[in-house]
Amino acid sequence: MAKKDTHPTSTISTLLAAQTHRRQALKAALGGTAALATGLHAPAVLSQAKPFQGVTLNVSCWSSTYPKLLGDYLPEFTERTGIKVNYDTPGFPVYNQRADLELSTKGSAFDVLNITFIFTSRWIGAGWFTPLEPFLKDPNKTPADWDYADILSGSIQPMRDKSGVVHGIPWLTDALIAGCGRFDLFKANGLGMPDTFEEMDRTLATVHKKDNVPAFLTENHWGWTFIPYLQGFGGNIFRNPPDDLMPTLDTPEVAQAAEFFAKIVNTYGPEGAAGYNYDQANEALRAGRANYSTNNQVFLALLGAEGSQVAKTSNFGLCPKGPKGRFPGIGSHAWGIPAGAKNKDASWEFIKWSMSKELLGRMAQQHGLGSVTRKSILESPAYKQRMVINGVDLGKLFIDTLGFAEQGHMKYRTVHVYPQANAQINQAMGRVISGQMKAKESFAQAQVNTIADLKRAGVKL
Amino acid sequence: MRAAERDWGERRRRSFLMGLAPALFVLAAITIAPGIYLVLTSLTPLNLTLPDTAWDFSTPQGNYVELLEDPRFSHSVWVQVKLSVATVILQLAVGLGVALLLKTPTSMRRFARAAFLIPMVLPPIVVGILWRVMFTVDVSPMHRFMAWIGLPVKSIITDPDLALWAIVVVETWEWFPFTMLMVLAALQMIPDSPLEAAKIDGATRWQTFRFIVFPYIRQTLVIAGLFRLIDSIKAFPLIFVLTDGGPGDVTEVTNYYAYRQAFTFSLWGYGSAIATLMVAGIFLLSWIIDRMTGAVHAEAG
Numbered sequence: 001m002a003k004k005d006t007h008p009t010s011t012i013s014t015l016l017a018a019q020t021h022r023r024q025a026l027k028a029a030l031g032g033t034a035a036l037a038t039g040l041h042a043p044a045v046l047s048q049a050k051p052f053q054g055v056t057l058n059v060s061c062w063s064s065t066y067p068k069l070l071g072d073y074l075p076e077f078t079e080r081t082g083i084k085v086n087y088d089t090p091g092f093p094v095y096n097q098r099a100d101l102e103l104s105t106k107g108s109a110f111d112v113l114n115i116t117f118i119f120t121s122r123w124i125g126a127g128w129f130t131p132l133e134p135f136l137k138d139p140n141k142t143p144a145d146w147d148y149a150d151i152l153s154g155s156i157q158p159m160r161d162k163s164g165v166v167h168g169i170p171w172l173t174d175a176l177i178a179g180c181g182r183f184d185l186f187k188a189n190g191l192g193m194p195d196t197f198e199e200m201d202r203t204l205a206t207v208h209k210k211d212n213v214p215a216f217l218t219e220n221h222w223g224w225t226f227i228p229y230l231q232g233f234g235g236n237i238f239r240n241p242p243d244d245l246m247p248t249l250d251t252p253e254v255a256q257a258a259e260f261f262a263k264i265v266n267t268y269g270p271e272g273a274a275g276y277n278y279d280q281a282n283e284a285l286r287a288g289r290a291n292y293s294t295n296n297q298v299f300l301a302l303l304g305a306e307g308s309q310v311a312k313t314s315n316f317g318l319c320p321k322g323p324k325g326r327f328p329g330i331g332s333h334a335w336g337i338p339a340g341a342k343n344k345d346a347s348w349e350f351i352k353w354s355m356s357k358e359l360l361g362r363m364a365q366q367h368g369l370g371s372v373t374r375k376s377i378l379e380s381p382a383y384k385q386r387m388v389i390n391g392v393d394l395g396k397l398f399i400d401t402l403g404f405a406e407q408g409h410m411k412y413r414t415v416h417v418y419p420q421a422n423a424q425i426n427q428a429m430g431r432v433i434s435g436q437m438k439a440k441e442s443f444a445q446a447q448v449n450t451i452a453d454l455k456r457a458g459v460k461l
Numbered sequence: 462m463r464a465a466e467r468d469w470g471e472r473r474r475r476s477f478l479m480g481l482a483p484a485l486f487v488l489a490a491i492t493i494a495p496g497i498y499l500v501l502t503s504l505t506p507l508n509l510t511l512p513d514t515a516w517d518f519s520t521p522q523g524n525y526v527e528l529l530e531d532p533r534f535s536h537s538v539w540v541q542v543k544l545s546v547a548t549v550i551l552q553l554a555v556g557l558g559v560a561l562l563l564k565t566p567t568s569m570r571r572f573a574r575a576a577f578l579i580p581m582v583l584p585p586i587v588v589g590i591l592w593r594v595m596f597t598v599d600v601s602p603m604h605r606f607m608a609w610i611g612l613p614v615k616s617i618i619t620d621p622d623l624a625l626w627a628i629v630v631v632e633t634w635e636w637f638p639f640t641m642l643m644v645l646a647a648l649q650m651i652p653d654s655p656l657e658a659a660k661i662d663g664a665t666r667w668q669t670f671r672f673i674v675f676p677y678i679r680q681t682l683v684i685a686g687l688f689r690l691i692d693s694i695k696a697f698p699l700i701f702v703l704t705d706g707g708p709g710d711v712t713e714v715t716n717y718y719a720y721r722q723a724f725t726f727s728l729w730g731y732g733s734a735i736a737t738l739m740v741a742g743i744f745l746l747s748w749i750i751d752r753m754t755g756a757v758h759a760e761a762g
Contacts, residue, residue: 122510271616431621431708433708434707449533456731
C-alpha cells in the first residue's frame, strides 16, 4: 500500500498549474477518469498524488554526514512521489570541480546540486542557480506547514543574491569547534579543554605522545583550518571584504599565526601530519591515533558517535581564542536548482522532502545528525538529549559558535575570488609546515601570487 | 591512352579519399575541432564567472604574454622536466632489467610476467589510492615494517625533498611493465646464431648483452622511451591523489597548474593558453620521435 502523499497538487487543475508535463497531466486525468468509471478509487488517488511519476532526478552533493544518510532514505522519496533519484556524494574537491564545470555551462545534467559555501558568491552571482522565491511563495508548491521560517536565517543569508533573492535551502551550517578523543589523558594531567592559543600550546605539549598518542591533528585544507588562527592573531585574508579585496597575506600578524600553527602541526602532530585530508584526519582521531583537533563540528561530533574507539573519552569545546579574539569558521551549504535543470518542480519536491522537519527530525533521532538548520529540531528535547556527549551539550556549543558570526569575520569566504586566495594559503602554509620557507617569506610570496590571480580574474585592486 | 591513365589515377585518388573520409571526419570532430576551440579560447581572457569575457579577442596575445612572466608557470615546467626525465630513465632501466630476467620462458617466469603487468592495467586513480595508503605513516605496511626493524622512515609525500621522488617511484612502478613488454617482444626477435657464436667465442654475459643483444633492442628502447616521455606529461591522477601539487608547489607540474587555473579559478582562457603550449610541446616531441625513429630505422636498414 502506497503511503498517502502530502503533495498539495491533488487535482488536475493544480497539476497543470504546477507546470508538469502536459502528457503526464493527461495521463493522470485519464487514469482518474478510468478509475472512477471502474470504481477503483485507490489507483485514481495514486495517479493524481504522484504528478512526477516517472521523472528521474540527478542529484549530487559532496560527501558528508547528512548527504550520506540521505542516500538511505531515498527509497521513501521515490515511493512517495514516484521520482527516481540518481544520487552521488563524491569527495569535497571532486564535487566542487564537477559542479563548477557543470554549472558554468548551464547544462542540464543535474537537477539538484549543493551550493558549496566558498562558491556561493561565484555560483549565485553568475546566475547559475534558480531563484527559489517562486517556489517558496507559491502555496501550491510549498505548504505553510513546511515552515520556511523555521530554517536558521543566518544560514540562508549567504544564499541570497545582491537583491536579496534566495537561491538555496541550507542543509548544513557548520561551525569550527575543538574536539578531543583522549580527554582521559588531559584529565590525568589535570588539564581541561584549552580556551586560548597559549593554553592550547601548553596543553598539547603536556599530553603529546602520552600513551603513544600524538596530541594534535587536523585536515590539511589550510585555507579552512588555519584561518581561525590567522584571524586570532589579528590577520585577515582581504583588507575589507567584500568591498576591498586587496589581499593582506603579507602582514606580521599572518606570519606570526603561520609560525604558531606550523609549530602546532609539526610538533604535536603524527609523522606526516601535513598530508592528512579530512577523511584521514577524522579516521585517525576516531581510532585514537591522534588526540586533539580544531575542525568542523560535523566531523568532530563523530568522535563521540557509534563506531568511534574514543567515544567514551571524547570531549568538546569552543575553538580556542587568540590574542585578538575567537574566530571560528562558520559556513553554510545548501540545496539549489541549477539554472539549466529541466524539471525544476520535481527538483523542488526533492529539496522540500530532504529538508522537511519530519525527515531531519528522524535523522537526528535515529542517527544523531548534529548539524541541522531547523530551529525546531535544534530546540527539541530529543535533539538536545541526543547531542549531549559525555556531558557536553554539542547543540549549545554549536549555537554558541554560530553567535560569533555576528563579528562578520566570515565575509572573506563568500567573495567570488576566495578560491584563488584559498589555493595560495594552502600552498603557503604547506611551504611553512614542510620547512621550505619561513612564514614571512612564504606568505609574502602568497600575497604576490594572490594579487596576480585576482587581477587575472578581473578584480580591480 | 595517357588521358585514360590520368583519369584512372584521378579516380583512384578519389576513391582513396572517399574511403578515408569517415575516419577524417571523426578525427576532425573529436580532435581538430576541440583543438581549434582550445586555441581560440587561449586568445581570450575567458573567465566562466564573467560571461562577457567569452569571445573577447581584444588582446589575443594577453594570456601568452602573462605566461612568459608567470614564475609559477615556469616553475611547473621545470617540475615537469624533472619528473619526466627521472621517470623515463627509471622505467627504461627497470623494464629492461626485468625483461632480461624473464626472457627465458619457464612456468614461474610466465607467472611473474603476468604479475608484473598488473600495475599497468590498474586505473591510475586506484594506483594513487593504493600508494596513498603506502605513504601514510601511521597505517602504511611499509612504514610499519621499517619501524619494526628499527629503521623508521619519515613521511615521504610531505617532505619537499622527497615528494617528487615519491611520484617518480609510483609512476615507475605503474609503467615499467610497458617497457618490459616491448623489450620482451624485441628479445624474442633476436636470432639464436649470433648468441651461440658469442658463447663459442667465450664472450662474457656483459659482452653478449653489450655487443649482440643491445643493438637488437636499441630501436625498441628508443621508441618505448619516447612514448613514455609523452605519457609522463599526463601524470595528473597520481599528483591529484598523492600530493595535490604540494607540499607548497614542489609537485605542481604544468598540467596541474593548468587544471588549477581552469577548474579551481574558472580562468579558462589562461588555462587554455597553458594547455595550448603543452600541446605544442607534445607536438614537438612527436616530431622528434618521428625523426628519431626514422633515423633508427634507416640506420638498422
